[in-house]
Amino acid sequence: MYDTPPPCCTICRSGLYADELTYQACRPCTDRVDRQLRALAGSDGLYARLADSLHPGSGSGGPAVSGSRTAPLPIRLDPLSLAARGGVVTILQTWLIDWHEALAYQHPRWNGDLQQQLDQVVHRLRVLLPWAAERHGAFDEFARELGSLVRQCEAASGGERAPRRVPVQCGCGHVLRVTLDTAGVRCPACETSYGHSEALQLPLAERRAA
Incomplete structure (x- = not known):
């Protein structure tokens, strides 16, 4: 008879506590999703800051570089694609x-302009967040896509640089790339899942392997 594996968070793969067993995601991961939603909304949120980063030289921590023979684009495409419809x-x-x-x-x-719609959808997602963390079948996918959006907004607005990815080696020898805020990672070669702390404890990959 095989032992039933303990339930774990679908995002970070850490074991769930007794009061989390009816949920798909642990409390720290759910709280992180809530913080990321809040970070996007509001007049001083990441989404609003994208508008200040549309012109070359803005949001990048320094003035626009001159002297190029080619005229710069009138707007920066990365923040535009994030801020526009779609x-x-x-x-x-x-x-x-x-x-x-x-x-x-x-x-x-949806009512109002895109900023108002962003604030509306964030508010509603936060209201339904406890239900989604417990019941929605793709909550882990939502959490990862939201995290990716937040990091893109931070990078595009100059808020934060994209986290550096470090090559580490799975027990099977496959090289994985993780960051300090990696929630969890699954090895595509052997299907082994690592939680946040486990992923950070993996040995660094040899330079030639990376």
């Missing part, structure tokens, strides 16, 4: 629609 707001709205459909709720409504 970017951050649309992605979050798509997730909210999915959550509403899973709950048999009415289709959400």
Whole structure:
């Protein structure tokens, strides 16, 4: 008879505590998702800061570089793609629609400009976050996509540089790349999953292997 593996968080792969057993994600991962949602919203949030980063030289920590024979683009494409329709707001709205459909709720409504819509969708996602962490089948996918959006917004607005990825070696020999804020990682070669602390404890990969 095989032992049943202990339930673990679908995001960081850490074991769940007794009061978390009905949830898919542990409390620290759920709290991190909530913080990332809050970081996007508001007049001083990451999404609002994208507008200040649209012109060359803005949001990058220094003045625009001159002397090039080619005229610079009038706007920076990275923050534009995130700020425009189809970017951050649309992605979050798509997730909210999915959550509403899973709950048999009415289709959400969007009012105002994109900043106002961003604030609305973030508020609603936060309201439904406890349910999603417990019941939604793709909550881990939502958490990872949200984390990616936040990091892109931070990089595009000059808020933070993208975290450096460090090559580490799985027990099977495959090289994985992790960051200090890696929630968890799964080895594509042997399907072994590592939680946050386990991933950071893996040995550094040899330079030639990386």
